[in-house]
Structures are given as structure tokens and as C-alpha cells.
Amino acid sequence: MKIILIKYGELTTKSGNRNIFINCLYNNIKNALASYNVKIIKNRVRMFIEVEDNIDEIVSILQNIFGIHSIVIATRVNTNTKEIEENALNIASQIDFKTFKVETERADKNFKIPSMEFSRQIGSLILKNIPNITVDVHHPEYLLKIEIREDYTYIYHKEIPALGGYPVGVAGKGLLMLSGGIDSPVAGYLAMKRGIKIECIYFESPPHTSEMAKSKVKKLVRELTKYEPIITLHIVKFTDIQEAIYKNIDSTYMITIMRRMMYRIASKIMENNSCLCLINGESVGQVASQTLTSMHVINSVTNYPVIRPVACLDKLEIINIAKKIGTYDISILPYEDCCTIFLPKHPVINPSIDKAVLYEQSFDYKNLIADAINTIQTIKIRYKENNFDI
Ligand code: ATP
Numbered sequence: 001m002k003i004i005l006i007k008y009g010e011l012t013t014k015s016g017n018r019n020i021f022i023n024c025l026y027n028n029i030k031n032a033l034a035s036y037n038v039k040i041i042k043n044r045v046r047m048f049i050e051v052e053d054n055i056d057e058i059v060s061i062l063q064n065i066f067g068i069h070s071i072v073i074a075t076r077v078n079t080n081t082k083e084i085e086e087n088a089l090n091i092a093s094q095i096d097f098k099t100f101k102v103e104t105e106r107a108d109k110n111f112k113i114p115s116m117e118f119s120r121q122i123g124s125l126i127l128k129n130i131p132n133i134t135v136d137v138h139h140p141e142y143l144l145k146i147e148i149r150e151d152y153t154y155i156y157h158k159e160i161p162a163l164g165g166y167p168v169g170v171a172g173k174g175l176l177m178l179s180g181g182i183d184s185p186v187a188g189y190l191a192m193k194r195g196i197k198i199e200c201i202y203f204e205s206p207p208h209t210s211e212m213a214k215s216k217v218k219k220l221v222r223e224l225t226k227y228e229p230i231i232t233l234h235i236v237k238f239t240d241i242q243e244a245i246y247k248n249i250d251s252t253y254m255i256t257i258m259r260r261m262m263y264r265i266a267s268k269i270m271e272n273n274s275c276l277c278l279i280n281g282e283s284v285g286q287v288a289s290q291t292l293t294s295m296h297v298i299n300s301v302t303n304y305p306v307i308r309p310v311a312c313l314d315k316l317e318i319i320n321i322a323k324k325i326g327t328y329d330i331s332i333l334p335y336e337d338c339c340t341i342f343l344p345k346h347p348v349i350n351p352s353i354d355k356a357v358l359y360e361q362s363f364d365y366k367n368l369i370a371d372a373i374n375t376i377q378t379i380k381i382r383y384k385e386n387n388f389d390i
């Protein structure tokens with residue numbers, strides 16, 4: 001029998017909230033492993049998962065769950081010397097190392113061999129059977145731990161690092177503005193890492209934007225379901241608003257007004273879906289609409305906190321994260337975004353709120369926003385779902 005031992009991430013430092021954190025992590029793990037035959041046992045310091053088979057798959061799923069600091073696989077055997085020896089040797093021969101040390105903890109004092117002696121016994125068995133390795137008691141590459149208990153003995157494999165962070169959901173829910181670009185999926189990932197459960201909102205402008213562009217966004221959402229197994233995506237028809245902006249607004253303010261409309265619609269969706277913050281991929285100075293002045297003018301239409309996880313990262317840093325989390329290759333697919341289609345040549349870099357408000361009086365945006373909200377399409381995308389490939 002294999003046991004997976006889960007070491008908690010940062011949550012152990014938050015003693016007041018510990019139970020909430022542990023329960024949230026427990027539920028997330030339970031949901032993520034719903035299709036596997038496992039038993040999960042939690043306590044204040046660790047979680048244990050009893051696993052019958054598919055251990056590699058299960059470990060790779062756990063490696064994407066926030067709130068886990070590291071994962072240790074243990075083999076559970078009967079407390080008898082022969083069985084422990086056989087399994088310890090078998091485990092050690094599957095792991096790649098040059099130096100090692102055996103450490104025994106003997107909780108069951110009925111087991112007659114003292115810990116130090118037993119460690120030496122197992123150590124020399126391993127030395128005899130695996131070539132080109134030595135014992136290093138101070139800095140071993142591989143620490144083989146044996147825990148002898150009354151019922152069973154546990155032999156630990158190597159520790160596998162996980163993502164850390166907080167369990168998704170523990171901080172409440174946020175709405176991620178997800179375009180098909182590189183930045184917003186990374187922003188979503190980083191928000192989830194801080195324990196924010198996400199829903200996504202995508203603004204499309206058919207026929208100016210294609211079905212392919214929408215599929216790309218769905219694919220990005222699916223990639224993010226590695227960290228949150230079911231994600232809700234709200235798709236907003238933005239064509240009428242965008243065309244009205246194009247017709248009525250001075251070209252220098254088109255992007256500013258367009259983004260204010262997006263924020264207004266997003267705020268309504270947040271209100272309807274109990275989201276506590278807006279999340280997006282804005283990065284300070286990246287484009288005209290992302291100067292601090294622009295952000296201020298755009299931000300002023302909402303009372304919700306706007307979290308911009310990549311605000312202070314360089315583009316290269318963002319790209320590196322996108323590659324690590326698997327969204328980069330999808331993001332660079334060539335399908336157009338609704339912003340790029342109506343992109344003016346000279347967007348204002350330092351807009352003013354007064355001017356934005358004045359321009360907005362030139363068309364009936366409130367009705368257009370109400371229509372857009374009434375025709376929202378909401379779908380749920382699930383982990384490994386595969387019915388919208390592009
Ligand atoms: P990204 O790489 O995420 O597309 P970007 O650098 O292209 O970002 P903008 O196009 O100015 O920047 O958009 C800034 C942010 O606004 C995006 O990161 C995203 O969060 C949001 N956004 C832009 N377009 C859309 C859209 N069509 N639907 C939803 N959100 C959008």
C-alpha cells in the first residue's frame with residue numbers, strides 16, 4: 001500500500017485560520033481526486049492519502065494544487081524486518097542518488113532492534129546492493145526515512161516539491177478578465193496561488209472576432225483548470241458597445257472608454273456572482289491604457305478592488321511563468337482580440353476622468369450594457385474537457 005504524505009504550505013504560519021485552510025485544501029484535494037480510489041486523512045500538521053494505484057497520475061495532480069508545500073510518497077508495510085528490508089531496498093533502487101542516509105524512528109518499542117542499529121542494518125543492505133553510492137550522514141542527497149509504528153511501518157521516498165501558496169477558495173472569489181493574450185492567464189494563475197477562486201469573463205465582438213479566438217480563450221480556461229477543477233466562463237457580446245464607441249468617441253479616447261465599459265460590465269457580473277475582486281493582466285506602462293493615469297481613469301467606474309498580479313513584472317518574467325504553466329503556446333496562437341481590431345493609432349496616454357465622462361454622454365451606453373449583461377453566455381469548463389479544440 002502506498003501512502004502520500006502532504007506537507008502544508010504557508011498555511012501553517014496562519015495559526016488562527018489553520019482549520020479553514022486545512023478544510024479548504026482537503027476539499028480541493030478530494031475534488032481533484034474524485035475519480036480515483038483514495039482515502040484522505042487530515043490532521044493539523046499533515047494530510048495522508050492512501051492510494052491503491054495510479055500513483056504517478058495522482059502525484060502530478062497534487063503538484064498543481066495550491067497550499068501544498070511538498071509531497072512525500074511512503075510505502076506502508078507490516079512491521080517485520082524482512083518486509084521492511086525488501087521494501088527499503090526496492091524503494092532505494094528506484095531513486096537516483098549518490099549519497100544517502102537511513103533514519104529510523106521507532107514509535108513501537110516492541111520492535112526489538114534499536115533505531116540506530118536498524119538504520120545501520122538497512123544502510124549496509126543498500127550499500128551492498130546498489131553500486132557507486134556512499135553514506136553521508138550530514139548532507140545526504142537521499143534521506144531514507146523509516147517510521148516503525150505498532151500497526152504498520154512507513155518507508156518514505158524522496159520529497160517532491162509542490163507549488164506552495166494558499167488553497168484556492170480560501171480568499172474568496174474573484175473575476176478574471178481573460179483575453180487571449182499572454183498576460184491575463186498568468187494573472188489568473190497568480191491570483192489562484194494566493195487562494196482566490198476565479199471565474200472568468202471574456203468580451204467578444206463577433207463578427208470582428210472569430211470563433212477561433214473564443215476557442216482559444218476556452219482552451220486557456222481549460223489550462224487553468226489544472227489549479228481549480230471547474231471554472232466558470234462568462235462570455236459577453238461586446239460588438240454593439242464597441243461599434244458605438246467606434247462611431248461616437250474621439251479616437252484617442254476609444255480604448256479608455258472601451259475599458260471603462262468592460263469594467264462596468266465586469267462589476268455587474270461580480271455583483272451577481274459574489275466575486276470580491278476584479279483580476280486582470282494589466283502591467284504598468286506596457287501600453288497606453290496601462291499608464292497609471294489611464295488605470296486611474298478606467299478604475300474609477302468600479303468600487304471593487306482590482307488586483308493586477310503582473311502589474312510590476314517585466315514582459316519576460318510574465319512569459320516565463322506562462323511557459324511554466326502551459327498557457328504560452330495557446331496565447332501566441334494568432335487569433336485576434338477585440339481590442340486589437342479597433343485599435344486607434346494614437347490612444348491617449350494621460351486621459352482625464354472629466355473628458356471620459358463627457359465623451360460617454362454621446363451614446364446610450366447604459367442600455368447597451370444592460371443588453372450585453374442580459375445576453376451573457378455562461379459555461380463551465382472542466383479539467384481535461386476536450387470538446388472545443390482549435
Ligand atoms: P493580455 O496579454 O492578457 O491580452 P495585453 O497586454 O494584451 O494583455 P490589453 O489588451 O491592454 O493588454 O488588456 C489588458 C487586460 O485587460 C488583459 O490582460 C485582460 O485582463 C483584459 N482584457 C483585454 N481584452 C479583453 C477581452 N477581450 N476580454 C476579457 N478581458 C480582456
Ligand code: MG
Pocket residue numbers: 179180181337339
Ligand atoms: Mg490583449
